[in-house]
Amino acid sequence: MKDSLAQVISDLPVDYADIRYEENEKTLVCYEGNELREVAATSTHGGHLRAYTADGKAIASFSRLTDARPLAHATADSARLVGSRRDHPLRMAPAPAERGAFLLSPRNDPRRLSLKDKQDLTQHYNSLILAQPQVVTTDCQYDEFHSHRFFVNTEGTAVEYELLIVNIVGLIVVQEGSLVERVRFAFGGNDDLANLLHRDEELLERVGHARQLLSAVPVLAGAVPVILDPDEAGVFIHEAFGHLSEADGIQDNPSFRARLTLGTRLGRPILSVSDDPTLLDRPGGCVVDDEGVRAVRTRLITAGVLTGRLHSRETAAEFGEPLSGNMRAVDAEFTPIVRMSNILIEPGSATFEEMVASIDDGYYLVGAKGGQTSGDQFSFGAQWGHQIHSGRLGKMVRDVNMSGELFSTLEGISMVGDDLKFGERGGCGKGGGGPMQLNRKSGKGAPHIKIDRVTIGGTR
Amino acid sequence: MTRLINEAKRSVGQAELYVRRERRIQVRYRDSRLAAVAADDLFSTALRVIDKGRLGAAFGVLPDDPGLVARAKATAALGDPAPFAFSRSRRFANVHPYDAATSRLRAPQLIGLCERTRERVKPALPKAALSIQASANHEEIELETTGGTHVAHEGSSVTLAVHAPIEGGGTSVAKWTSSVSPFEAPEELLDEFVEWYRWTETSSTPKTGRHPVLFAPEAASLYLLPLFSGLDGGAVAKGTSPLAHRLGQSILSSLLTVVDDALAQDRPGSRAFDDEGTPCARRAVVESGVLKTFLLDRHSSAKLAQAPTGNGYKRRLFSSGTELAPNPWPGQVFVEPGRTPWRELLSQIDDGLLVTGGLGFHSANYPQGQFSVQALGYHVQRGRVVGRLERTMIAGNIYEEFQHVRAVSLEQREGSGAYAPYVLLEAVQVAGN
Numbered sequence: 082m083k084d085s086l087a088q089v090i091s092d093l094p095v096d097y098a099d100i101r102y103e104e105n106e107k108t109l110v111c112y113e114g115n116e117l118r119e120v121a122a123t124s125t126h127g128g129h130l131r132a133y134t135a136d137g138k139a140i141a142s143f144s145r146l147t148d149a150r151p152l153a154h155a156t157a158d159s160a161r162l163v164g165s166r167r168d169h170p171l172r173m174a175p176a177p178a179e180r181g182a183f184l185l186s187p188r189n190d191p192r193r194l195s196l197k198d199k200q201d202l203t204q205h206y207n208s209l210i211l212a213q214p215q216v217v218t219t220d221c222q223y224d225e226f227h228s229h230r231f232f233v234n235t236e237g238t239a240v241e242y243e244l245l246i247v248n249i250v251g252l253i254v255v256q257e258g259s260l261v262e263r264v265r266f267a268f269g270g271n272d273d274l275a276n277l278l279h280r281d282e283e284l285l286e287r288v289g290h291a292r293q294l295l296s297a298v299p300v301l302a303g304a305v306p307v308i309l310d311p312d313e314a315g316v317f318i319h320e321a322f323g324h325l326s327e328a329d330g331i332q333d334n335p336s337f338r339a340r341l342t343l344g345t346r347l348g349r350p351i352l353s354v355s356d357d358p359t360l361l362d363r364p365g366g367c368v369v370d371d372e373g374v375r376a377v378r379t380r381l382i383t384a385g386v387l388t389g390r391l392h393s394r395e396t397a398a399e400f401g402e403p404l405s406g407n408m409r410a411v412d413a414e415f416t417p418i419v420r421m422s423n424i425l426i427e428p429g430s431a432t433f434e435e436m437v438a439s440i441d442d443g444y445y446l447v448g449a450k451g452g453q454t455s456g457d458q459f460s461f462g463a464q465w466g467h468q469i470h471s472g473r474l475g476k477m478v479r480d481v482n483m484s485g486e487l488f489s490t491l492e493g494i495s496m497v498g499d500d501l502k503f504g505e506r507g508g509c510g511k512g513g514g515g516p517m518q519l520n521r522k523s524g525k526g527a528p529h530i531k532i533d534r535v536t537i538g539g540t541r
Numbered sequence: 542m543t544r545l546i547n548e549a550k551r552s553v554g555q556a557e558l559y560v561r562r563e564r565r566i567q568v569r570y571r572d573s574r575l576a577a578v579a580a581d582d583l584f585s586t587a588l589r590v591i592d593k594g595r596l597g598a599a600f601g602v603l604p605d606d607p608g609l610v611a612r613a614k615a616t617a618a619l620g621d622p623a624p625f626a627f628s629r630s631r632r633f634a635n636v637h638p639y640d641a642a643t644s645r646l647r648a649p650q651l652i653g654l655c656e657r658t659r660e661r662v663k664p665a666l667p668k669a670a671l672s673i674q675a676s677a678n679h680e681e682i683e684l685e686t687t688g689g690t691h692v693a694h695e696g697s698s699v700t701l702a703v704h705a706p707i708e709g710g711g712t713s714v715a716k717w718t719s720s721v722s723p724f725e726a727p728e729e730l731l732d733e734f735v736e737w738y739r740w741t742e743t744s745s746t747p748k749t750g751r752h753p754v755l756f757a758p759e760a761a762s763l764y765l766l767p768l769f770s771g772l773d774g775g776a777v778a779k780g781t782s783p784l785a786h787r788l789g790q791s792i793l794s795s796l797l798t799v800v801d802d803a804l805a806q807d808r809p810g811s812r813a814f815d816d817e818g819t820p821c822a823r824r825a826v827v828e829s830g831v832l833k834t835f836l837l838d839r840h841s842s843a844k845l846a847q848a849p850t851g852n853g854y855k856r857r858l859f860s861s862g863t864e865l866a867p868n869p870w871p872g873q874v875f876v877e878p879g880r881t882p883w884r885e886l887l888s889q890i891d892d893g894l895l896v897t898g899g900l901g902f903h904s905a906n907y908p909q910g911q912f913s914v915q916a917l918g919y920h921v922q923r924g925r926v927v928g929r930l931e932r933t934m935i936a937g938n939i940y941e942e943f944q945h946v947r948a949v950s951l952e953q954r955e956g957s958g959a960y961a962p963y964v965l966l967e968a969v970q971v972a973g974n
Contacts, residue, residue: 107600107864110619114779118840119866120616123600124608127583138577144584144602152582159578159648166652167575200619218779254781261781261909302749302936302972333572333670334706414583453900455712460915460934462904482904484915484934486710510859515567515579519860538913538934540970 083241086128086233089149093157095132097173099234100149101371102128103413106192110200110223112207112251120200127413132156136171137164140416174397174404176374178237183368187272191225191247194274199223202277203249206284210253213288215295217261221251223277226521228412230371238373245272246364246521249280250506253288257295262479264291264464265450267506270364270524276505290448294465297477302539306443307483308436308531311502313446313463315525317532318354318426319509320452321459321487322347326356326381326389327407327419327511328396337456340488343402345387348491351429354382356391358406358422364507364524365422369406372417376406381424382491393419411518418511423524429497436496436531438472444537445469446481449504449525460484483535490532498529542685545588545604550687552610553592553617557627557686559816560586560604561863564644567676568651573659573669578648585863587855591627592617600864625843628818629688634804636821638811640722643697646677650723658703658726665735669705676700677723678809682816690818698809699723703734707741711929712900712917714738715759718955719809737897737919745920745928751968753893753947754935755886755921758956758963760896763912764939765874765959766858768799770908772826772834773869774841774852783909783940787832793939794946795830796879797964803851803872808960816867817853824850826871830944836869858903874959879949883963886948888924894971895919895926896935898957910940916971934972942969 082102090098107123127144130153139159141152164171194202200223207221228244248269255262266287269276309317324330331337358367358376367376372394379389390400391407396419408417437445445467452461462482468475503526510519542558549556567579586606589598590613597617601609655673662671682694699722704715716734718727756764776782784792793799803812803821812821817839825833837845838853853867887895899914913936919926920933943966950963 111866113775117619117621119596119598120619121598121600121864121866122612122616123864124606124612125585125600125602127602137575140577140579142581142583144582148582152580155580159580162648162652163575163578169574196615197619218781256781259783261783261906263906263908302934302970304932304972333672335572335670336708336710337706414581416579451901451904453902453904455900455917456706457710458712458900458915458917458931460899460901460904462901462913480906480911480913480936482901482913482934482936484900484932486932517859536915536932536934536972538915538936538970538972540936540938 082231083233083239086231087239089153090235093132093153095134095157095160097133097235098131099232100128100130101230101232104229105412106227108196108199108225110203112203112219112221114218115211129410129413129416130156132160133171133173134160134164136167136169137161138171139163142414172398173394176394176404179240179369179373179375181240183240183242185243185245185272187245189274191274192227206249209281209284210288215255215257215292216253216288217256218254219251222249224248224250232371232373234373240369240373242369244522246270246507247272247274247277248506249277253291255291255295260295262291262294264294270505270507271362290465293477294479297465297479299541300466300478300481300537300539301541302537304534304536306440306531306533307535308445308529310447310529311500311527312449312504314426314527314530315504316449316452316461318527319421319424319525320454320461321490322354323421323424324454325487326391327421328390328392328400329419332396332399341387343387346385347382347387348385348494350384351497352382352385352491352494353427354424355380355427356421356424360423363423363503365522367422367522370408371410372408374404374406374408376422379405391419391421409520409522411520415518416515418518420509420511420520421523423526425501425526426497426528426530428499428501428528431496431498433498433529436529437469437474439496439531440469441471443469444478445474457487459487481537483537485535490535493533494530495533496531500528501526542604542683546685546687549588549590549610553590553614555591555627555687557589557818558604559863560683562681564679565676566646566648566651567674568648568655570655570659570671570673573663573671575652587863588613590614590617591623594622595620596623598866625839627686627688628690630690630818630820633692633813633820636804636811636813638696638721638807638809640697642723643677643699643721644679646699646723651675651677654701658701658731661726661731662703662735666738668708669738671703671705674702684814684818686818692814692818694812696809697721701726705738707929711741711744711931714741721807721809740919740926741929743928744931746932747892747894747920747971747973749973750971752971753890754966754969755890755895756964757895757897758954758961760898760957761876761959761961762957763899763902763914764943766902767907767910767912767939769836769871771910772836774835774837774845775869776908777835778841778844784832790832791830792832793827793830793943796946796949797827797830797943798825798877799827800825800875800877801871802875805873808873811873815851815853816855819849819851819853821851821872836871838867838869841869876959876961878951878953878962880951881948883950883952886950886963886965887921890921890924893921894930895921910938912937912939932973935969937969942966
């Protein structure tokens with residue numbers, strides 16, 4: 082395969098070209114309530130081409146390998162057309178030529194489980210939820226994705242590598258009168274089937290939280306101090322800071338580039354943040370990225386100071402910073418864009434009890450419920466929360482969504498816990514100038530953290 | 542297609558084959574400079590089967606995939622009994638959202654469109670780092686069932702989007718438009734982009750409390766996605782929709798009429814049939830505030846013992862694609878315009894918000910009608926914009942807040958997920974200073 086891909090890009094009239102070809106398999110088992118809504122088996126293939134001249138760039142995606150050769154020439158022509166229209170140099174940071182195969186050998190390979198066993202496992206958890214009082218429906222999915230990829234470029238890189246991630250994820254829907262609440266759960270996040278087994282106790286605890294939400298009070302609007310649990314703190318650092326550490330996100334934004342030069346103080350000395358793809362058992366682990374570059378740990382914030390950034394070869398050259406190996410395409414349809422791998426807040430020394438005791442009037446917020454970022458503004462939700470009054474945890478609150486501005490919020494992180502934990506479910510949506518790419522291979526980890534002030538939305 | 546359907550018919554009872562081809566050329570300008578040309582030519586295939594009464598599905602690239610039928614049959618062996626049958630429809634409306642001139646567009650023509658757009662905007666905003674994207678899209682869908690449905694769709698669209706990050710902080714300002722046929726960037730759109738961008742030069746945070754809010758067409762999804770989540774036949778059948786028992790009742794202000802019309806002529810994305818081969822139709826889903834109909838795919842229609850409404854689409858909140866199972870989703874959404882020019886509505890606001898978007902929509906309990914987002918847009922005082930919003934959230938429930946609409950604008954524009962007017966609400970809870 083690598084030889085035939087090399088031939089596709091061998092004599093193109095450009096300075097650089099690469100091609101990625103993928104064979105992808107997906108298995109989906111989806112329950113909604115007591116109904117098995119979908120069992121689906123997917124087998125797809127396709128590829129992506131990139132061509133660069135000194136000034137121009139063009140990309141193309143294709144389904145049929147037989148289309149690759151003519152498409153490669155058309156893409157080279159487009160790159161030359163772009164180059165003829167602009168006078169801004171387009172450079173790629175030099176990267177060592179990588180060769181070889183980086184194949185997986187999972188401890189408990191989920192692909193060995195029969196489709197029937199996958200269905201039984203999903204049904205087991207689904208039935209367990211449905212058997213609990215006040216549960217009106219569920220959404221319970223087994224989702225397995227395997228990708229076998231080949232990447233070849235005109236500089237001698239020719240690699241073969243695999244991605245495999247399996248999850249059981251879902252939604253617990255509980256109802257009391259007209260009040261309906263939803264709580265999410267997720268098991269898995271890597272290639273080890275064992276993570277999906279024997280999780281009854283945690284699932285029942287989650288159902289218990291969902292039921293408690295039915296008697297929780299709505300959160301009050303205002304700007305207050307909060308403690309985020311590790312799951313929520315992981316999403317916070319991903320949304321609020323992580324996206325702005327992806328160089329392609331600020332590449333064309335002169336004012337952010339100026340505010341985010343390496344060496345800038347962003348937080349207090351207790352705050353350190355890394356992106357670590359070498360944690361192979363976490364959702365974002367990988368050996369090489371989709372540009373054929375080795376994936377390495379990047380220290381993004383060290384003791385409060387901005388010390389690193391996530392790059393493609395193009396952005397590394399433009400910023401004059403080291404390669405990080407963070408280019409990722411969710412599948413053959415897409416061009417790679419800069420993505421976090423496993424972003425994490427490094428553990429500090431505070432205990433959860435110390436954090437609670439330090440707050441007069443605020444909230445403890447638990448469980449990630451998605452987030453969004455644009456520029457330096459961010460927003461994210463919590464599955465539930467608890468009031469904190471005079472240093473003590475109080476009633477459960479619901480309908481929690483909060484927002485803030487990156488720079489003041491990072492500065493407002495005043496305590497970092499000693500209890501780093503990773504979320505099991507990866508996941509992140511980003512467009513990056515093209516269509517939205519929903520990336521499963523995105524991990525988030527953090528200890529408990531305290532932020533002195535965030536804005537909470539509420540109906541009162 | 543027909544060969545595979547015949548093979549499936551021999552091997553399993555019923556089958557539905559869906560084949561899609563998308564071709565796209567896109568030109569991207571970043572920081573006001575031509576950055577790249579992207580071209581795609583992608584095929585995808587979905588085969589659903591009902592074998593011994595049970596539903597299964599397999600996905601692949603092309604219908605000549607030799608394992609497709611076997612994979613679908615294997616999944617059907619585990620599937621639940623299918624409560625519905627595949628389409629038998631043979632008559633469809635005449636909808637052709639296609640222009641051959643769009644299919645002939647190549648990179649040089651799209652570069653020309655972007656250049657002219659840049660030349661129009663750049664002199665007014667010399668410091669803005671403009672991103673401009675223009676694309677020409679061509680979509681073909683062919684759907685065949687063992688029930689005798691065999692129908693094809695060909696659509697084209699040209700899209701143009703302009704956005705620029707706000708200098709010194711905040712998010713970005715964006716405007717977009719699309720058409721079945723090639724076009725020049727509308728003057729009005731670019732003028733408004735320049736005006737909105739200039740409004741971001743200062744920032745302002747309203748006081749916490751209840752304030753009037755003017756939702757721009759670009760922010761329509763903030764109230765339409767909760768609404769369509771409530772109209773989802775699946776949620777209605779399960780009883781989790783807050784609208785499940787409210788058919789014929791007033792759910793929104795009488796000033797609001799929301800129409801689902803996949804048959805709208807000359808609109809990109811219009812369709813004669815949905816992704817299950819059910820004929821599409823024009824329906825007012827909310828008429829003068831009164832709930833008229835739900836959105837039903839074949840599965841939910843069977844659960845509710847009603848006819849499908851032609852709303853089975855391979856769409857979800859954040860995704861779309863051949864590999865998704867059909868799901869209730871609107872075809873083309875139109876919020877009917879009112880009588881007052883939007884600038885007049887703006888001038889009526891003493892202290893409130895012009896909302897042009899929101900962050901974090903999906904984190905709220907939106908299926909129950911709730912919204913709680915960081916508001917993007919502008920703070921308005923004494924009828925004039927005083928600055929872009931910062932540190933401002935709005936929250937509420939559409940079935941309460943949208944009962945109190947003060948007025949709906951005369952203008953109806955392509956916004957987020959709909960062609961919509963500006964909608965002025967009496968008061969929404971704002972968290973700010």
